[in-house]
Amino acid sequence: MNAVTKSESAQELQVQDNVAPMLAMIERAARDPNVDVGKMEKLWAMKEHADAIHAKQAYDAAMANLQTELPDIPERGKAMVNGSVRYTFALWEDINAAIKPILSKHGFALTFRIVPGDHISVTGVLSHKDGHREETSISLPADTSGSKNAVQAVASSTSYGKRYTAGALLNLTSHGEDDDAFSAVKQEVEPSWFDALEAATDEAALRKQKAEMVTTWGKAASIPKELVAAYNARLDVLRAAEKAAQ
Numbered sequence: 001m002n003a004v005t006k007s008e009s010a011q012e013l014q015v016q017d018n019v020a021p022m023l024a025m026i027e028r029a030a031r032d033p034n035v036d037v038g039k040m041e042k043l044w045a046m047k048e049h050a051d052a053i054h055a056k057q058a059y060d061a062a063m064a065n066l067q068t069e070l071p072d073i074p075e076r077g078k079a080m081v082n083g084s085v086r087y088t089f090a091l092w093e094d095i096n097a098a099i100k101p102i103l104s105k106h107g108f109a110l111t112f113r114i115v116p117g118d119h120i121s122v123t124g125v126l127s128h129k130d131g132h133r134e135e136t137s138i139s140l141p142a143d144t145s146g147s148k149n150a151v152q153a154v155a156s157s158t159s160y161g162k163r164y165t166a167g168a169l170l171n172l173t174s175h176g177e178d179d180d181a182f183s184a185v186k187q188e189v190e191p192s193w194f195d196a197l198e199a200a201t202d203e204a205a206l207r208k209q210k211a212e213m214v215t216t217w218g219k220a221a222s223i224p225k226e227l228v229a230a231y232n233a234r235l236d237v238l239r240a241a242e243k244a245a246q
Contacts, residue, residue, distance in 0.1 A: 051131070053240050059132035060233040066106045066170075067229035068194070071098050073174040090174040092159045095166060110169070112162055120154055122161025126169045136168045171225055193227055197234045206234055 073095050075088035103110055107129035115121040119139045127133040138161050142153035166172060193213070200206040210220075210231055217223045 050244070053244050055128070055131035057237050057240055058130035059128040059134075060236045062106045062108065062128055064194075064230040064233035066102060066108065068226045069102050069105075070170060070172060073098055073172060075174050090163065090172075092162050092166075095163060095172065099166070099170065099172070110166060112165070114158055114161075116154060120157045120161065122158060122165055124162065124165025124169050134169060136165050138164050171229060173225070194230050197227075197230050200234060200238070203235065203238055206231065206238060 073090035075090050076094060077089040077091045079087050079089065099110070109127045109129075111125045111127070113121075113123040113125065115123075119141055121137060121139045123135055123137040125133055125135040140157040140161055142150070143156035143160065144153045145156075148156060193209075196209050196212075197206065200209055213223050213227060213231075214220050
């Protein structure tokens, strides 16, 4: 058993250790006619709120680490119009193959809810092992382009919906399959930048780090997406902690 597995097992045991006494307390309270049920409900609501904050913090921290490993997806798909390529796009099978092991490594699962009809509704759900989840949806008409039959039209729109929602949830980017310039300009981010963001103990310190990033990269829009994601995640953590302390 490696260190990561041991750590995860310890966390699971800790969760079980925390849950069992609480369930036992609730069971005892349910049998005691003198217990103030209203007070118990308020205490339970407070615990659920604290658990939700913890889950969101764990989600944000894992997302910040995840963003540094997500690759840019080559665009092998081609949309044809009158025999000519109108635009290229990343295929869902390429996206899924690239992100699936990275999601698993950081405790995420990506699932979809599909609702067919006059328009196909696709909802992407990104869940983290500690309980928090985020989701986004898109509604699409059936893609009848290229003489597709009814089944193919629905499948094409569903695939587009998966690409769109996964990209929105994970901030995925893609590039032309033969884009040599992409490899030349892609920047490597020094780990010290992430360490500095993680070390910020309040919003003022965090914004100071952002100002330094803007100075380094020339403008906010040029800051690497990995750093932007890490900054936003740390900001959410600091704000959640401040709210919990109030």
